[in-house]
Amino acid sequence: MREIILASHGALASGMADxxxxxxxxxxxxxxxxxxxxxxxxALKRQIEYWLAETSADEVLILTDLWGGSVNNALLGLTQDPRVHIIAGMNLNLVLQLCLxxxxxxxxxxxxLKEARQGMIYGNAVLACPQAEDELF
Structure with a gap:
């Protein structure tokens, strides 16, 4: 069983989940x-530690908003638990893929991660030069 935790500054995680x-x-x-x-x-780290002690999940994925940010830095130590994986820089494409x-x-x-990165596209460049769309990725 997999559990996914979205962790962020402010309401980003909540909006992403919604x-x-x-x-x-x-x-x-x-x-x-x-x-x-x-x-x-x-405080977020303690919440996850308590939850990890009680969960039966075999895999726990934590997606954070920003590499080097306080949320990500506080949670990185949780990777000592072999069930825990942390990815920084969440985006909707990544969340959808990993949930499914x-x-x-x-x-x-x-x-x-590769597909999530490829999902970031500069629309102006595509519109300015549609025949070269493949070169933008």
């Missing part, structure tokens, strides 16, 4: 943690 579930339906294994003003990122994939995380993460 949007993903609007597109692919309810995801019971999807959780949200948001660092609010005045809160400390270590039944394959083990170690097998699916590299391809999901």
């Amino acid at each position: 949007t993903a579930q609007m597109i692919i339906g309810d995801q019971p294994g999807l959780r949200v943690l948001s660092l609010q003003p005045g809160s400390h990122p270590d 994939s039944p394959e083990p995380l170690a097998d699916v993460i590299p391809a999901a």
Whole structure:
């Protein structure tokens, strides 16, 4: 069983989860943690530690908003648990792929990251030169 935690500064994680579930339906294994003003990122880490102690999930994926940000930095130590995988720089394409994939995380993460990166497109360049669209990726 896989659990996915979206963790961010502010409401980004909540909005990402809402949007993903609007597109692919309810995801019971999807959780949200948001660092609010005045809160400390270590509080998020403690929440996940307590939850990890109680969950029966074989794989736990934590998607954070920003590599080097306080949320990501606070949670990186959780990778000491062999079930935990952390990816920074979440985007909707990545969230959708990882929610829908039944394959083990170690097998699916590299391809999901590649596809998520390829999903970022500078629209102006595509419109200015549609025949060279393949060169923009």
